[in-house]
Amino acid sequence: MRILQRYLRAAATFTGLAITLFTAATATAGGDRLRVVASINDLASIASTVGGDRVEVAAIARPGSDVHRVEVLPSYMVRVARADVYLKVGLALDAWADQIIDGSRNTKVTVVDCSRTITPLDKPTGRVDGRAGDVHPDGNPHYWLDPRNGALVALELAEAFGKLDPAHAADFSARATAFGDECRAHHAAAATKLAALPVREILTYHPSWVYLAASTGLTVAATVEPVPGIPPTGTHLQNLVELVNARHLAVLLQEPYFPGDAADFLARQSGLRTVKMSPSCDDVAAGSYLAHFDAVVGAIAAP
Numbered sequence: 001m002r003i004l005q006r007y008l009r010a011a012a013t014f015t016g017l018a019i020t021l022f023t024a025a026t027a028t029a030g031g032d033r034l035r036v037v038a039s040i041n042d043l044a045s046i047a048s049t050v051g052g053d054r055v056e057v058a059a060i061a062r063p064g065s066d067v068h069r070v071e072v073l074p075s076y077m078v079r080v081a082r083a084d085v086y087l088k089v090g091l092a093l094d095a096w097a098d099q100i101i102d103g104s105r106n107t108k109v110t111v112v113d114c115s116r117t118i119t120p121l122d123k124p125t126g127r128v129d130g131r132a133g134d135v136h137p138d139g140n141p142h143y144w145l146d147p148r149n150g151a152l153v154a155l156e157l158a159e160a161f162g163k164l165d166p167a168h169a170a171d172f173s174a175r176a177t178a179f180g181d182e183c184r185a186h187h188a189a190a191a192t193k194l195a196a197l198p199v200r201e202i203l204t205y206h207p208s209w210v211y212l213a214a215s216t217g218l219t220v221a222a223t224v225e226p227v228p229g230i231p232p233t234g235t236h237l238q239n240l241v242e243l244v245n246a247r248h249l250a251v252l253l254q255e256p257y258f259p260g261d262a263a264d265f266l267a268r269q270s271g272l273r274t275v276k277m278s279p280s281c282d283d284v285a286a287g288s289y290l291a292h293f294d295a296v297v298g299a300i301a302a303p
């Protein structure tokens with residue numbers, strides 16, 4: 001126990017030292033680009049688009065990992081310690097971000113809750129308790145999978161960046177507007193593509209894809225998790241087989257970090273095809289947000 005305490009104290013001192021070193025290094029470098037850290041790559045990619053060469057962007061969660069559960073590491077705090085802006089997903093998805101921001105001791109960082117202007121889906125009515133599973137009380141937080149919401153996020157970022165770097169405010173807002181047009185074009189193309197599917201109902205493992213489905217005319221007939229965050233029972237899987245066969249569903253959309261046994265069972269029993277996709281793009285670069293959306297849509301539409 002005492003050894004653990006000593007270790008923790010040493011780790012805390014090291015973190016403090018690292019933060020000091022980083023702050024000193026950036027101050028002397030005199031770089032005037034805004035340093036942006038985002039919870040997920042999708043927000044980071046939008047920030048790259050809006051900020052252009054005026055921002056330096058990084059993200060915390062790895063794209064193939066579960067954004068609901070991110071282990072808070074001292075290295076993340078160090079990264080946020082030198083940030084000008086932190087981009088949160090909000091709607092209680094990335095509550096871990098608050099721990100990172102607090103731990104960074106950066107009192108000057110501008111925290112942007114990117115969910116501020118979107119209209120949440122699946123807002124629970126009535127009392128939320130444990131029986132409903134891992135329900136997000138303010139609504140479904142996976143909103144970035146509708147590119148029209150990406151367009152709204154871009155406008156928020158242009159405003160936040162413009163306040164911190166007023167000399168380039170007009171550039172930020174012009175890029176956000178252009179990006180919004182692009183988002184709407186990608187959304188329209190996706191809706192057209194998926195409208196051609198013979199069956200427009202899908203299964204998903206977790207409710208991560210409701211915005212993508214709703215915005216492109218698909219319906220999520222059921223989830224493999226009986227309630228969010230709870231793995232399926234045998235009875236639930238048997239009900240799903242009946243549902244899939246009765247309604248001729250063809251696709252299960254599933255994140256790579258969930259186990260594959262339920263998908264294998266459903267495939268054997270009903271011929272259901274599993275589309276394994278991360279709900280996040282794999283890069284913070286401008287362009288990767290919409291490329292990922294197109295890839296998911298393409299994978300659903302694939303024969």
Ligand SMILES: [Zn+2]
Binds near residue numbers: 068141142206207208
């Ligand atoms: Zn979720």
